[in-house]
Amino acid sequence: MSDSFATRTTLDVNGRKVAIHSLAKLGERFDIKRLPFSMKILLENLLRNEDGVSVTKASIEAVANWKASDESDTEIAFTPARVVLQDFTGVPCVVDLAAMRDAVKALGGNPEDINPLVPAELVIDHSVQVDVFGTPEALDLNGKIEFERNMERYSFLRWGQKAFDNFKVVPPNTGIVHQVNLENLARVVMVNDADGEAMAYPDTVFGTDSHTTMINGIGVLGWGVGGIEAEAAMLGQPSSMLIPQVVGFKLTGKLPEGATATDLVLTVTQMLRSHGVVGKFVEFFGDGLDHLPLADRATIANMAPEYGATCGIFPIDDESLNYLRLSGRSDEQVALVEAYAKAQGMWRTSDEAEYSVVLGLDMGKVLPSLAGPKRPQDRVLLSDMKANFQENVKPFTIARDNKRSNEDARFVDEGGGSAVGNREVLSNGFAEIQMNGEKLKLRDGAVVIAAITSCTNTSNPAVMLGAGLLARNAVAKGLTSAPWVKTSLGPGSLVVTDYLKKAGVMDDLESLGFHVVGYGCTTCIGNSGPLPTEVSAGIAHADLVVTSVLSGNRNFEGRVHAEVKMNYLASPPLVVAYALAGTTDIDLTSEPLGQDRDGKDVFLKDIWPSNKEIGDVIAATVGPELFKQNYADVFKGDSRWNQIASPDGNAFAWDEASTYIKNPPYFDGMTMDVGTIRDIEGARVLGLFGDSITTDHISPAGNIKKDSPAGRFLMERGVQPADFNSYGSRRGNDDVMVRGTFANIRIKNLMFDGEEGGNTLHFPSREKLAIYDAAQKYKAEDVPLVVMAGKEYGTGSSRDWAAKGTNLLGVKAVIAESFERIHRSNLVGMGVLPLQFNEGDSIASLGLKGDEVISITGLKDGEAKVAQVVARREDGSELAFEAKVLLLTPKEVEYFRHGGILHYVLRQLAAKSKAA
Template sequence: MVNDREDVFQTRISMKIRDKEYYYYRINALEKKGFSNVSRLPYSIKILLESALRNFDSSNITKEHIQTYANWAVKREPNKEVPFKPSRILLHDTTGLPAIVDLAAMRETVLRMGEDPSIINPHIPVDLVVDHSVSVDYFGRADAMELNEKLNFKRNWERFRFFRWAQHAFRNLNIVPPATGIMHQINMEYLSSVIVKKNTDHGIELFPDSLVGTDSHTTMINGLGLLAWGVGGIEAEAAMLDQPLYFVIPEVVGFKLTGKLSDGATATDLALTVTNILRKKGVVGKFVEFFGDGLNKMSVADRATVANMAPEYGATMGFFPVDQETLNYLTLIGRSEEEVLLVETYYKEQGMFFDNDKHEPIYSENIELDLSTIVPCLAGPKRPQDLVNLTSMKEDFKHIMCKPIDEGGYGLTEDDLRKEVKIVHDNGDCSIIKHGSVVLAAITSCTNTSNPNVLITAGLLAKKAVEKGLTKPSFVKSSLTPGSRVVMDYLQESGLLKYLEKLGFYIAGYGCATCIGNSGPLPDAISNAIVDNDLAVASVLSGNRNFEGRIHPQVKANYLASPPLVIAYALAGTMDIDFYSEPIGFNETNRPVYLRDIWPSFTEIQDYLKGAVRPELFQKRYENVYTANKSWNEIDFPKGDLYEWEDSSTYIQEPPFLHNLPEYADAIKDFKNVHVLALLGDSVTTDHLSPSGAIKKDSPAGLYLQQQGVKTHEFNSYPSRRGNHHVMIRGAFANHRIRNQMVPEREGGITKYMPSGEIMSIFDAAMKYKENRISLFVIAGKEYGTGSSRDWAAKGTYLLGVKAVIAESFERIHRSNLVGMGVLPLQFIDGQNAASLGIQGNEIFETIGLSSNIIPGQKIKIRVIRVDGSSFEFSVIVRLDNGIDVKYYQNGGIMQTVLRQMMKNQKY
C-alpha cells in the first residue's frame, strides 16, 4: 500500500537523480502486463493513465478504469466514463469566491455536528488569483493603473476581505492579490512546476503537474505540457474535496505542425487560423494534441497562445507535450538547474518527452498544417472562429456591414457607411466618427500578453510609428492590461513602453479587463454619438472572445487581433482600410505612412527579445508575489477558523446548502404533486440559467439590493456577488432572452404560477411554491445546459426548489453539476419530448419507481395529471451515470456526501 492506495499493477519503481532517490509509476511497465501500444499512446492519455495508476483505490478509480486508459490505442470505448484526479486547482476570484464560501459553510456545519471545523480544508493545493475584478475606467494617462486599482478595492472590498480571511484560515489555499496579473499567465510564469515532488511514507514520489481551473482558458498551460482544462465551480469543489472528476474517454486528434512561421506572421495569427480550422473540423469534447517538426520552431509562449484558445476551437484541450522548448522556457523564467533536470529525466523515463524522430503516437485522426502558410489575420466581428485575412479585411468589413441582420450582418447601406458624426471632446478637440470607427483598442488578455514575441513586436511597431510622426485619433479608447508585471519590466528595460504610452497605450491594470467585458465606459461624447446615431462602431483587442455584447454593450463589431495589429487599427481609427494599399496615417508634414513602413523585421524582434527578457526579471517579480500589494496587506479581516458572517453584507452570506444537515441521508422517495416552474426549448445555455451581467434596477435582485440600502450605481454585477445566495437566487433563470413556453408571448425570467394562473417572475413563483411545500420540475429540450459551465446554473436551480430537470439531452458538465447539487437529471426516451407528449406546463407530475436503490441509467415512470383530471404516463432515463453520481444523489449532493463521510471517519 502507498498512501492507502494499492499499486495494483506493480508499476511503482525508483530511480536516482544526482544521488537522490525518487519513486514513480512507470506506465510503460504495463506492456509487460499484456497491454500493447502503451508506449504509443497520445502524450495526454499517458498522463491520465499515470494518474489512474497512482490514485487507484478500487472504488473511485478501479482496475477497469486503468485498463480503459491503457487500451486506448487498441480498443476505443466511446461514451465510457473515466476518472481523473488533478494534482492541483486554479481559481479566479469570481468563480473561486462561491467555492471558498462553500468551504466556510462546511466548517459551520462541522461545528454544529460537534466536531473541529478546522478539519475542512482543500485536500490538494488550490491557487486563487484575483484577476477578474479590475475595470478600465481610467485610460490613456500615466496614473490609469493606480486609479483603476483604487476603484477595484472600493467596489470589491468585502470580497477581498473574505479572501484575506480564507488565505489565513485554510491550509492548501494560496491567494495571489489583485494587480499581480492574469491567472493563466501567472500559472505559466510562477505556479506551474511541470513535475510534482510529494513526500510520502514510502519516499519522494514524482508525477506530472496537472490541474483543472474554473476558467475555460485554463488550457493555456497546455502549451507548457501540462494536462489541464476548465471546469465549473462545483467540479472544482469536488476535486478540492478529494473526489475524482468524471468525463467521457476522449478522442485525441493529432495536429501535425510542419515548417515555421514566416516573417510578419505572429502566434496570434496562428491561433486564429487553428481556431478556424478546428471549428470547421468539429472537435467539441475532444483532445487536440500537437506534434511534428514544427514544434521545434515554436516557443512555449507561442504554443500557449494556441493552447489558450482551445475553448474557441471547441476542444477540451490543445495539448503540446513536454520537450526541449519546455526546458528552455523553465530556464528562461528562472527555474533552477536541478528543477529542469528533474523534469527532463522524469519525462524521458516515462516516455512522455516529445521527440519528433521517435514513433508517432496513435491518434483518433490526424490534421496537418504548414506554419509557413500562416498570414496576418483577424477574427470577427462576432465570433472567434470567423477568420479574415488582413488582405481581405476592408472588403469583408464592408460586406458584413451591408449584410442583412437575419444573415448575421448589420443591415447597413452604402449611404449609411458614408455617414459621419462630429463629436467634441472634453478638451475641446473635434473628431469625426462613423460606422466602423474603432472606439476601443485593447492589448489585453492572457492569450497574448503572455507572449513576449508579440508584445515586443507591438512595442517596436509603436516606436516606429512615433518616429514616423503618427498619432492616434482621440476617439479611440486605448489600454494595455498585461497578464503579469514582468511584462512591464521587460517593456521598460527594452525602452519600448514609452512609445506605447505616447500612442495612448498606458498600463491600465493587471487583469482580464477588456477581454471579459470590463472595458469600462466610453467617454460621454463618444457614447452619446453612438447611441444617438445608432452607429455600428468597432473594437480591436488581443483577446480570445468577441461575442456580441461581451466587450462593450455599445460596440457592435469586435475583432480579435495580435497586439501589433491592435496598435495599427488604433492608429487608423477605422476597420474600413486596406493596409496593403492605403496609408495607416499621415505625419506632421502630411506625408503618407504605410503599415509596411513601421512593421518590425524578425531580426529586430529577436534582438530586443534577447536583451529584454531574462530569468532575473521573473525571479525578482515573483519573490514577494503574495505580499507586494500594500492595499491588500492593509485589509483588516477576521481571524480564526470560522468566518464572521455579517447579516448586513450584500456580498458574502453563509449559503443554506448545508443548514440542518442530518447525520444520515433521507431515503429517496417518489415525488408527488410536482408543478412545472419552466418549460424550455432546445439549447438553453448556462447563460440563460446562471445569473450574469449587470443587475437591473427593477429585477428581483435589484429590488432586493435596494431594500438592503444599496444604491443602483453600487449594484456591481452578478459575478461580483456570487458569494451572496440572496442575490444569486433572484438572478437564476432571469436572463432577458430566456423563453418559458408557459408564457409564450413574452421573453425573460417569468412564469405562470399555476395555482392562480398569475404571471410573475420565476423567483417570486418559486418562493410561493416553496411556501406551500410544492416541489418543482424544469422541462427542457435538447442540449440543456450548454455553454461555459457555471456553478450557479446548478445552485440557482436547487435553491429555487427544483427537484428534477427532464430534458431531451444534457451538456455533460451541467448534468454533473445538477447531480452535485442534489437535483435529479432525467432524460426523455429517444423520440419523445414535451411537445410530442402534449405537455403544456400546467399539469401535475409524479414519479414512479424512485428509491434509495436507484442504479445508473435505470428507467422510471412519470405520471402526468392534466387540468381536467385525465392522466398519462411516460418513461424517462435516470441520468445518474455512475456509482459516484448515485452516491452524491443519495446524500443530496457532493458537499453532503463528503461531510457525512468525514464525520463517519471522525467517529472511527
C-alpha cells in the first residue's frame, strides 16, 4: 500500500506496540481537528487503503479538505473491516457465493478465489416465528418448529461455515443480530497483520440488515447494505460512495420522569425525517451525552434507517469504555480502544466539530410517544393516541360500510367463535366471540398483538426492566392482559433473559402472558405467527380494524400480520400497558387500564416505575458475568444445531428439487465480455405506484398466500400450505422469490384506483393478472418493463431481493420521485436503472396511466446525467419528459456496464486467476 503523507507510525498501548495511520501526522498538513468523528474514520480508512487506484492521494486530500456546507460530487472508496449478516439476507449471500464458485470456474478462474477476505459473521435470528405463546413451553416449541421448517437452510449454512474461510455462524436461540454485534462481535478497534506488523484501525462494518447502524452507538461506523454489496465487500471490493454531508444533532439535558429511550428515538426520528437526511451521515454530540447510557445511544443509532440517514453515530468516550467492560470485553481491548481513540482525535471532547447543518433537542422536553399506524416517523403523543386511532380508522370503516351497503348481513360461524350479528352490528365494528368459555366483544381498535420484539428496544435494560417492573406492579393490583391479545417476549439476547430473571420480574411478565417465545426478530419482521382461531374468525366475520402494539422499528402496511391493519411502535412498558388495556381506542393518560381486586380504577400512572427504581434495578442486576457466561462459546450452538447433517466439499451440490436453496440464474451464459448501457425502447409499465413503497411491498417477508404465484408454485411441487414457511425463509430460491416480488397484499397499483394486491394490467390486452404472471407474458413477447413510483421508493429493510426480483421480472428501469439509499444501490448492483423524475414532475402531474409504451434514450453508455423519456399513449400521442440518471459514481457506471456488481467482481477474479 502507498503512504503518500507518511502517516504510518507506532502506538504504544501499555507496552504493546501497534502500527497506526496517524491522523495527528496528517493534521500537520490539514486542519483535521474540525472534522466530525465519522469523517475522521473515513479519512483513516483511506490512508490505510491507499493503493493509487481505488484510493488515491487526491481522495485523501478531498476528505481532509472536507467542506461542511458543500454537497460533494467526489467519489471515494470505503473498505469495511468486516461484514455482519442475518439469515434472511445472509442465506442468499451464501447462495450467491456458492453460485459464484461455479461461475468463476466456468470462466476459467479458480473457485477458491471466491472466499471472504474479511471477517464475515452470520447470526441466525430471523427464522423463529411466534407459533406458540402464553405458555412456559413457548420457547422450546417454537424452537422445535423453527428447526423443522428450516432444516434445509440450516444444513446449507453449516456447509458454508465449513466451505468458506473467514465465515462464522452464530446459531439460533442466541439473540438478535444487532444485539449480538453490540454485545460481543464488535471490536471498536481492530488489530490485524499488515506487512508483518500488527496494525490497529477502527472497526467498521457493512451489514445485510438496515439496522446495522445500531453499532454506531458504540462508535463503530457501519451501515446496512444489500446482500450484493455485502458480498462484494467480503470479496475485497471497496464500496464506492460520494463524500457525505454530516448533520450534527446536539443533545442537551436528560430524559424526564416517565420518558424512555423509545420516546427519545421516536422524537429524533420524526425530527430528522422531517428535516431530510437521506444519503447523509448524522452525528450526535453535546453535553446531553453525559446523561445518555450506551444502550440509549444504541437505540437511537438503530433507527437511522427510519430517519433516513446512512448512519447515526456517537463518538467514543468513557461511556463506551464502561459498556465494553460491562459486556465482558478484555482489559487489553478496552485499553486499546481508549489509547487509539485518544491518539487519533476520535475521543469525545467538549470541542464541537464543523457540521453541514446542526439540529438540536433538549431531552428534558421528550414526552411519552408511539408511532403509527403505518410509518415509524409518524410520532403520536401518548395523550393523542385515542384521537389518532379514531382518525386513522375512518377510511377503513367507510370502505367497510360501502362494501356492505349492497349486501345482506351475514355472519357465518366457521368453527372459530360463536357468531351473532346483523347489518347494524357489523357496521358498528364489533363481533361477539367466545374464548375459554367466556363471551367477549371484539371491537375495532382491539390490540390483538402486543409484542416486546426487535433489536431497537430489546437491547436496552432500562426499557426491558421498565416493562418488567410495570408488569410486577400490574400483577400486584390484580390486572391481567385482555384475553384476545397475543402477547410475546422476544429478548434480544440470552443476557436479557438472565437479568429479567435476576431482577425477579420474569414471573410477573409471564403472569401477563409475556413468556419468552424465542431469540430473534419475530413480530417486527412479520414472524408474528397465527392469531387465535376465535380472534381471527371474529376479525374476518365483522371485517374489524384491529391493531398491534410492538416495541419494534417497522410498522409498514402488511408487515406485522396480514389481518392487522394498524400497527403502533411503542416502548416495552407501553406494550405491556396496551396489552392490559386491550385496545388503542383509549387515552391512557386519563382513562383507566382496568380495575384492581377491589373494583377501583387503575391508571397507567399508578403502575409506571420511576426512573430511579429502574436505575437501581439495572445497577443490581446487569453485570459482566452475564455477558461472559452467555458468550463463552457463541458459535457452538445447542444440540439441535449440532445434530444437523451438512454436505462437505468446497462446491455445493445443488438439489434441483429443493424449494429453499437453488443455484440462481444471474450468471447463466456469462462471458468475460463487458457490455454497454443501452437505451430502452418499447417498454411497458409493470406497475404504477404511489409514495412510500417499501421493500416490504416489493419483496414480502411474511406469509405466502396459497392462491399467490409463489403459493401455486410450491403446491405444484408437493409443498402443502402448512409447510410454506415465509418468503424470508425462502430467499435462497429465486423461483419462489421472483413470484413473490410485488406480491404484498397491501401494495396498491395505481392502475386499479387504490385496490390492494399485487396485480397489474397486461397491455395491449388489458387482462388483469398477478404481476409475476404479467411479467412472464411480457417476457414471452420480448417486451422490456419499467416501474414508476412516487417519493421514498424502497424505504425499509435492506433487501437485495427487492432488486433481484425486480431484475428477474424483466424490469429494466425504475422511475420514481425519490429513492431510499440502500434500495437505489441495490438496483444498480442488479443492473436495474434508477431514474428520478425532475422536481415537480410525478405520475399524477404528467398524467401517466400505465398503459403507455415507454422509451428511455440518451443514456450515452451511462455517461449521461439526464435521460429522455417518451411515453406513447394508446391514441398515438406522446408525452416527453426528462429524468435524472441515478448512477452516482464512475464505479457504479462500470458495475452497470458489467450487468451488476457481482458480474464485475466475477470477471475481476477470473481475470486475476487466469493471470496467475
